[in-house]
Amino acid sequence: MSSCRGWLGQNSAVNRLARTVCCSRSGPGQQAAYDALEAPGDESDEEPMRHNIAAYPWFLEEDRFQGPPKLVVVLEKAALERSRELIGSRAIAPRPDHPLQITFDALETLLTGEVNQAGRLVVFLHSAQDVYVEVHPGLCLPMSLQSFAKMVAKVLKRRRYTGSSWEAPAVLRVIDGPLRDHLPNDCPWYALSPQGESIQLKDFVRDMVLDSPSGLSCLPGSSGEPAEVALPRAIVFSVGASTGDAMRDMGLGTVVPAVVALSVTAVRGFQDDVPGAHGGTGFVVDEKKGLILTNRHVCTCGPQRATAAFVGCPAAEEVEVSIAYVDPIHDFALLRFDPLGLKNTRLCQIQLDPYGCKVGEDIRVVGNDNLEKLQILAGTIARVDRNAPELSGDFNDENTFYAMAASGTRGGSSGSPVLNKQGKAIALNAAATNGTMHGFYLPLHRVVRALQLIQADAPVTRGTICTSFKYISFTEAERLGVESAFLQSIIEGDASYGATFSESCRPGGVLQVRSVVPGTQAAHVLCEGDVLMEIGGKPVVDFVVLDDAMDKAVGNCLPITIYRNGKLHELECQVQDLHVLIPHRFLEIGFGIFHEVPYQTAQKRNVILSGVYVATAGAVLGQALKSDTIISEVNGQPTPDLASLEAAIMQISDQQYFQVTFTTPGTSSQRRCRAFVKMQHHWGLMRTWTLAENRTWLPCQAATLRESPSVKKRKRRSSASGSSTSSSSKRPSSKAALAGSLCTVTFRTLVQFDLDVSAGSDSPSECGDMICCRGAGIVLDADAGLILTDRATVPQPLGDIEVIFEDEMHSASALFLHPIHSMVVLRIVGAAPSPSAVFADMPLTNGQECDLVGLDAQGRQVSAKVHVEEMRSVQVPHAPGRWHETNIEGAVIHDAPGDVTSGVLSVGNKICAIYTNAAHHEDGEVVRFSYGLPVHRFFPILKQLAPKTGCPKQPAVASLEVQLKPVSLANLRRLPAELRPSFEWLSKLGGESKNDKKAKQAKRSGIGGAVLIDSITAGGPCHPLAQEGDVLAAVGGHVVRSAEEVETRLEALKEMALKGRPSRKSIEVHVVLLRRNEEIRANVTVPFLGSDGARRILGWNGLIVQETPRSMKEAGPVPAGLCISQTLLGSPAEASAIEGNFILGVDGIPTPNLESLLRVGQCRKHLRVETADIHGRRFLKALMPDPLYWPLFEMNQDESLTCIGMHAVCPKAGSTSLKPMSVSLLQWAGTLPLLSSD
Incomplete structure (x- = not known):
């Protein structure tokens, strides 16, 4: 706004305002007292000698607003903090360019006017740094600006100014905000700004009194007799006291405290949302009930934990928030918080004005843009009739308009209020286009409806005909053959019957069917391209009208009229409950998440609402399936819903293979695929989660799965099939014997449990959602079931290992991993069905010819004659925490087939070397090279692992x-x-x-x-x-x-x-x-x-923790703590941004080993976690445990080294013992004490 002289110059504006307001509220008796208000004020040049305190005794009373109504003037953006710039200045003449001069002139105008002399004026100063100063009406201003600056400086320093003795009443006094606490509750508050609408003060007061219970009878000049009316005790006007549009900034400042920065952690994958922590924005829309408005994609639809930080307030307090309502289609949600949980925050709310979103409206987007807590971005509404933006995931808003402006919003600003000049929210920031300034805003018409219903504790009905419409122009409609008479009626008709359009912004198009969900009733009635003409006999060109009609007709038929192929068709569509089409249950098994096909996926991928959607494949079904697939059958049993999938899984025993039929929507070929996967109970129990009415997810008791057949039964089955072949069997000669001893080894583990997988392993995209390593194995001892392979194939003990002999498949476990060289010995149950290989006790030499027998990428055996080019020292760059080959001279083979990366080198029928590979990252790319590892180096170890008599020994x-x-x-x-x-x-x-x-x-x-x-x-x-x-x-x-x-x-x-x-x-x-x-x-x-690799890990608040591995110490000294191998997405550790590679202590208790970590209590609301990185830098973070979603669990290999298992553990205070839990994780979490605060 321009300087305050524009508003207060010559006393005219304020005096006219004061006279009009006061006269209209005090009856005709006061009219004569203010006839002289139009005359210029008396501007005396004499400096006052003392303050006139005695003339205003009412100001010192406890309730100064008793009696006649008062005019309250708030001088906003007063430059009080710049008063020190003028102290000590030699300039005698006033400086009109100084910001404090504006405040000085404004005060002089107000205090010397007749309104103040009549005892009807109260003045407050509001500085640019949010300091409130109360001005006594008897204040006498000094003659010079420098003296006024000294007065202001003393007020800011001492919080009060008396002008004489300290015991005298203060003429200037700093008060605590907010200002509304010092005003009557019923007083109206108006802001004056040059950017606002031009008005006449008398008309403004007349309209203001019209809102009173007594109408016009109290106005001067009315035909009736003046009457006593119940009017507010004070009327507040905020006037800018600085250059620029101070009132616009003031309006923004009053609503900024309502903006919050949201920190949301999706603890599970749900629909197409991946687990993880992210940020967004919200704003308070009901301060009493504690309701916050944000985007649907910010709070997510699945299980989550969220907090809101009131970044618009100095204290920036945080509170926990929960979901009160999530719209099934539109991109908005309402969160709930406890207002009593805020101690140092002044609560306020932002008023919603859905009809204020107009083309040309100047806006401010206030939010957590780019996760910078609070940013204010400017823009101008350019469109209000844009179709919903196309998003990358399955969720896409539909059947609504979006507004558009070039505001330049980025990530983190989702959920920000789009504010107009009056500080009202006219839209909700929802999306943006990367690389442009385009921002897209959701209108608030349906948001207001949902908010009002929730405030009234009423259900929010949402209906759908399973059809997505889009807005097309009149020109496009004419090309499709729509009658021009209908279009002309829309153009010339009343545009106010909708909500988006008005007389100044008339509709320019119609609604057309974009897509229909297959298999629904609407799919038999509507077709893509149909133009919607009427609903219930009324023309419909506004999405708000369409939404309103469907929401009111849930469970009934909706009569609609469409235009198709040059003809009008009157149809009836069944309106379904939209909430029913959104998943409210999900099944969790082996870190996988499965639920029914959601409406958004069916609409965008053009699939029927049947089957089970794979949100996260996990360790069991992830062997063959990927996320974002739909399961239709399990072992030939149809799975149209989640209950049928759960029943089918219950019939499958542990370690049993079963068939899964699935489709992958959104791909070029959506044909049905079949795959075989193995049930593995050691990856966790199966349980179902259900969404309660209060929007909280509750797990059901874990289902009891069928146990696997005993070891003896598995042995008899193997013998019956004729697959038990001893090493004493007659052995073929040369290459045939060698090929018979070769097998395929497959190692799988979840990405979350990657402890030591090399850079060259198959990516999750190539092997479902799991890490998969494949390579060759050699039968070391057929009777003992020992298999020799390399570290590139089996990088760590904890994982699923399978050994394939031609058409037989056996589960295996890691018996020994060489700590220095790429040698691994596996053990299967029972004898191997192939003969033992023969190893040569001699080194390879340069130029020596040998046979390479290995496996290609498809798992087929390949053999070729190769030559040893040279014996070279193998030097693999070391990545801390990852094992790498050291201290070996390997055979370099340059004429080996390019697709063979695993196998053996032999001379005759004797194996001389293991043909393995190593990989590392170089300039962002994976560099892989192969070499031959001489086996004569391992003869002492092989003799210990495969003794002639007795059980295998653990070598050293x-x-x-x-x-x-x-x-x-x-x-x-x-x-x-x-x-x-x-x-x-x-x-x-x-x-x-x-x-x-x-x-x-x-x-x-x-x-x-x-x-x-x-x-x-x-x-x-x-x-x-x-x-x-x-x-x-x-x-x-x-x-x-x-x-x-x-x-x-x-x-x-x-x-x-x-x-x-x-x-x-x-x-x-x-x-x-x-x-x-x-x-x-x-x-x-x-x-x-001994054997390398972690055989025991803990899952602690989302951190996969193990004893510090030897490979980590190879890089140099490491802190005395536990090694952090992984941070699971969506866990408390990720939400708290735990840094570093080692846990040094928790709550001041050192954690040098796993037992010490188990003794740490987890019943506090916050745990102080001290960590360090590999360079010794230390970090301290506060972590909030979540025992419901992230209980403590252990994964280990049993003492016999035959299998691995995962189970929840319940630590006992002061004890190192672990208690395996056979019950569900929910039952275990329920035994924990209630969380207590720090």
Whole structure:
């Protein structure tokens, strides 16, 4: 707005306002007292000597608004904080350009006027920084602006100004907001702005009194006698006291406190929404009942947790919110919060004005744009009749107009109010187009209806004829053959019968059928392209009218008239309850979510409302299905609804294969597909969740699934089929024997339980919604059921492992994973149906010819003659937390078939190497290379795993816990004298001091020289003795020139030590290190490493936690805590944005192991979680447990290493024992104490 002089200059505007208002409210007796108000005010140049306190005794009374009505003037945006700029200034003349001058002039005009002299004026100052100052009517202003600035500065500092003694009444006093707390409850409040509508003050007052109970009888000049009327005790006018449109900003400031930033966590996938945390915006529409309006896609339709932060207030308090109502079609929802939960927030609400959305209306979009808590974006309404925007997912609004403006809204602003000049919400921000300024807003006509019904505790009826309409222009309608007379009647008719259009914005089109849900009654009546003419005999071109007609006819038939192929057709459509077509139950099994086909999916994908929709495939059905598919049959039984799917699943035993028939909507081919999946109970219990009337999700008791056949039964079935073949059977020769010992190994796990999967594994898109690794296996011991494979195929023990022998499939478990090399030994139940392979105890050499037998991408066996190009040290870049190959010389094969990445290398019928692969990320791409891993390196371990008699033993691997790198002697000799090893050691390493056969053999193989220490494992035997770059010269008194020699020597020392003490866990080894020209000799304690990989993990508030793996320590020292492997989507950990790689403690209690984490109580409302990353940086976050959706669970491999299991656990305070739970997670959660606050 322009300066306040435009409103208060020459006293005329305010004086006319005061006279008109006061006279109209005090009867004719006051008219004579204000006849002189039009005269200019007396502007004396003499500075007042004292304040006239005694002339206004009523102002000091407790209720100053008793008696005649008062005129309250609020000077908005007063620049009080800039008063210090004028203190000490030498300028004598006033500075008209200073913002404080405007406030000074306004006060002078008001206080020297006749309204104030009559004791009818109350003035307040409202600064730009939200400070309220009460002005005594007896205040005498100083003559200069500098003196006034000093007065204001004292008020802001001391909160009161008396002008004389401190005991005197204050003439200026800072009061606490909001201002309404200091005014009568019934007083009207008006804002004056140049952007508002031009009015005459007398007409304005007349209209204002018309709203009173007594009508016009109290107005001056009326024909009747003046009458006493019950009028407000005060009338408030807000006037800008700064440059610009202060009143517009003031209107915005009064409603900004009603805007909230929403933090929503979808705890489960539902419909096409994925679980996870996201943000949005909402605003209060009912401060007494605690109702917040936002978008449907912000709060989601499935299970969720949400909080609202009142970012428009300084305290920014947060409250928990729940869903009060979600519209099944339109993109809006109402949330509920407890107003009593706010302690330091002034509640206010935003008034909804659906009829204020007009073309050309200037707007402000206030919300959490780009998740920046509070942003204000400007725009101008350009359209009000746009069709609903097309969204990427299944949910798409329909049968409604959208308004449009170039506001530049982005993510996070969904649910923001679209405000007009008066601070009223005229639309709801809903969507935007990426890369443009386009913003799309939902009109509020149906929102107001739903809000009023909820405020009245009445049900919100919603009807549908399962048909989506779109708005087309008159021109397009004429091309379709619609009668011009009908179109002309719309153009010339009354445009006010709708809600979207008006006389200034008349309709320009009609409604046309866009799509009809197949299989419904409307599909037999309506066709795509039909033009809607009338409903119940009335023309319909407005979506609001269409919605209103359907909502009022739920369960009845709706008579409609359509235009099709040049003819009018009068039809009747059955109106269905729209709420019934939205899922209210879902089935959870194996981390998968299944519910009935929702209306939005049926409408957008053009499928019938029958079948079970796969929202999240999970671990069981995810073996073959992906999310966003529809299940129609299970084992030949139709599954039209969720109950039928649940009944079919109940009949399937654990580890049993069953057939699933499904379709994938939205693809080019929607044909029915069939797949076989295996039931696996260890991925969790099956339970059903139901949406209660209060919009809360309640789980039912977990169903009791059929157990799997016993191990003995499975063995008899295997023998009956003739698949039990012992290694003593007659063995074929050469390649036939080798191919017979080859099998296919498949490893699967959920993405959520990826602990050590390499970068080159199949992506979820290639193997359902799970991680899938496939490779070759070799029968190590047929009688014992042992299978040899690599880490690229089986990266971790916890997962589903299957071994396929031609047409037989067996479940397997990980018996041993080599901690250093890519070697894994699996075990199946019973004997293997294929003969044991024969292994060669000899190394490969450069140029050697051998046979490569492996599997291609389709799982078919491939064999080819290949040559060893060279034996090279395998160096794989290390990703912390992921296992990688170290200390191995592998065979590089350049003439191998390109599609073979897994298999064996053999000479004759003996296997010389495992053909494996390694992968890593480089510049954002996966780089994969293959190599041959010599098996003679593993002979000591294989002998322990496959003994001639007895059960397999868990082998132990002696390791210095360093990563070695080969270096040539020539490079060492080129070093300067101060860095070069001594001549004596160079001679020993080169085998020059004597006839060293091993040195000569190493030279011939191309791997001779020495080994450098490339990296050191934190906490290992060489830490902190060794340093990167040291030469490892001798181990146990023997010179070593390669990583193979180091391992061979350690293995020999280990065997010698175990002969005397089989229970030993480590040995003392003497090592020699060469650092520069120094020789370092020391004894180190070499540990015996067991099987690698986590065999026990915890799911704690959505964090998958394990003991810190050895691969994490290879990168350097790590914090003393538990390793965070994954953060599950939609969990409390994700909602709290837990950072780091390690949990150090909870509520001040250290958590060095899993047992310590189990002892931490979870009955508090908030837990303080201390974490750290791999670099040692620490973080502290508050986490809110959610035991209903995220109970504590454990996944482990049993002591026999034969199977894995997952179950909920109930920690006991002060105890490390775990209690396996055979009941549902709901029953377990119900045993927890109630959450208590911090």
